[in-house]
Amino acid sequence: MRRWLCLLPLLWLAACQQPVPPGPAADGALWLERSAPARGADQRVRFLVIHYTAGDFPTALATLTEEHVSAHYLIPASPPQRGGKPVVWQLVPEQARAWHAGASGWGDRTNLNDTSIGIELENPGFEPRLLGQRWFRFPPAQIAALSVLAGQIVQRYGIAPQNVVGHADIAPQRKQDPGPLFPWQALAAEGIGAWPEAARVAAFLQGRPPQQPVPTARLLALLAAYGYPVTEGMDSEAQRRVIAAFQMHFRPADYRGLPDAESEAIARALLAQYPPGR
Incomplete structure (x- = not known):
């Protein structure tokens, strides 16, 4: 009997260290029942x-x-x-x-x-x-x-x-x-933001001169897939601004907004590293 009495404080301490199961909690004049959390929720900040x-x-x-x-x-x-x-x-x-x-x-x-x-x-x-x-x-x-x-x-x-x-x-x-x-x-x-791997960019460039022109629509489709706001009916100047913003971020040496092979290669490298919806 004495042995069990000695163990009781230890058992009580162990019970106190267990996680508190979800259930009702007092919140002012209300009790909040938390035993059935919804799965359809995520962080507001994305x-x-x-x-x-x-x-x-x-x-x-x-x-x-x-x-x-x-x-x-x-x-x-x-x-x-x-x-x-x-x-x-x-x-x-x-x-x-x-x-x-x-x-x-x-x-x-x-x-x-x-x-x-x-x-x-x-x-x-x-x-x-x-x-x-x-x-x-x-x-x-x-x-x-x-x-x-x-x-x-x-x-x-x-x-x-x-x-x-x-x-x-x-x-x-x-x-x-x-x-x-x-x-x-x-x-x-340092783990903050995205950047294309040089080897991937070189692979997607496929030996083309970096400034070689590419179809504007093709490059814009890649930028839209990555996340950039590309909308139907954009005029040439609006398209240039989207491309320039992308280049300013990922190829700041030349951000004139011209659709070229290096910009396309960078976009493809980014999509390979950071697939949409992932």
């Missing part, structure tokens, strides 16, 4: 959208905390340090919707405000020049902070690599951010 502010930090902070536009996070060009860690501004809770994407589309989704988290990076964007545009680089400290934040978000919501996108990717007719100097390849190497 996309991570990267922006630049096209202005300085104080202006961006004022704009993003007004009524009509917002983002979940804002990262300064030179994040201050607190306790040896960079400070990032959270402006909207992740579970809430921010107004950052606007009219947008990716894959079979539209209005990406509903299903995305938006991160704004302090960056002037570009300034016009006589022979084009001068783009501004992203400081290493800013990208280091972004890498930590984006890595946490991607892991938290299981965001697929092809769903880490720029504002230009989801709204190519009106946006260019984060621009051709954004380090997509470096982030992809």
